[in-house]
Each structure stands twice: as structure tokens, then as C-alpha cells.
Amino acid sequence: MVRVLLFGKLRDVAGWRERVCEPAPATLSALKALICQDDSDLADALAAPGVQAAVDRVLARGDAGLPEGCEVAFMPAMSGG
């Protein structure tokens, strides 16, 4: 099981904020493929510059492995202040 969270614009594009994927995909790229399989808009939004992913609240570099029960967050370009 993997809990997936979307933030900012990604949530609006996908039309959901949180989803559980069961069984857990083995990698971040497999998870992306799974949540984008019927949603090309989300695929485009995830491929945009500045999009980052965190696994269990640690920023992922490249294609990370996903431990069972982890939380994955996809985050668009950041803009605070």
C-alpha cells in the first residue's frame, strides 16, 4: 500500500488530493505511470519543470524505491512568501 498526496496545482489538475494504491508499486516511476494511466493532463503536469516528489517526507532524487506503507507526495513548483 502507498498513500499518494498531491499539492497545489496538481490536485486541481487531477481532481483528487489523496489516493491509496494497493498493491504498492515498486518505484516512483511505476507509481507515476499508475496514477497517470487514465489522466494525460496529470502526466503533463507531473512532467512540468519544478515538480518534485517526496517519499515519507524526504525529497526523492531520481527514481526512488517505495517501501510498503510509505507516503508519496507530488509537489509542483514552490511559491511562498
Add this chain to the structure above:
Amino acid sequence: MIRLTDQPFDPGAALNAFCSGRTEAGAVASFLGIARRGDGGGLELEAYPGFTQSEIEAFLRTARDRFTLQDAAVIHRIGRIAPGEAIVLVLTASAHRREAFEACDCIMDYLKSRAPLWKREHGPGGARWVEPTARDLDDAARWDQATENPA
């Protein structure tokens, strides 16, 4: 110290509290960001609870080392923010002014384009997510160059 709050805060009270009891700091610099009226009904800021605080806290630790600060603090609003309300307050304390000014600038540049916060503007045509501008990205990159090529 990083505090995220969904309630309006008093920047003057926060500055006084930050300065209270400091006998070694010759300089405290502050930056206050305020929501502009712009076209519409204000702003909305989203955070990733837990992650946003720990990322900003980690950045403040590196800023404390880099600028030899005695302390640094950020208060950042999340949720809906009305025009005229404070969005963000950055406070830095150091022995001398230059380090406090530069650290305040650096921390603010980080918050604009690299901290896990997402900003949405509410206008007459609906809501629109704000992306960092080219200027915001350049501003943040100034500090990378300074690290890689010390003068």
C-alpha cells in the same frame, strides 16, 4: 524557529519577542511580506504539514551557519489571507548588521521559490495558482553562485 499559522499574527509583537533578552546581538533585521489587494480577494497558501516545517527549519540551520547568525525565525501564514494582512515575517539576529541583512534576504529568496508552499490568488475570474517568476528563481540562484564561487 519556523511557525506556520492559519491565523493573522502581530508582526510587532513577534519582533519584540524575538529581540527580548538579546544582549549579544548588535543587529536584528526583519522582512515583512503583506498581501496586496491586486485584482481580487486575497491569497491562499497551502503547506505540506510536517514536511514544510522541517524543510524550512533545515534551511534556517544552514543560514545560521553560513551568515554566522545568532538566531533566525520565520512566521508564515497558511490558508486564506486577506489584503493588508501579513503573509510572512523573517527575523535574523547577528553581531553586526551585514550578516543580518544578507541572511534575511537569502531566507526570503528561498521562501519565494524553494520552500514547500503553494500560493493561489483569488480574483474575479476565479482562483489561479502562482508559479515562481523568472526573477524569483534568479534571486534564489544568487545565493547558490555565492556558495560555489566565494569572492
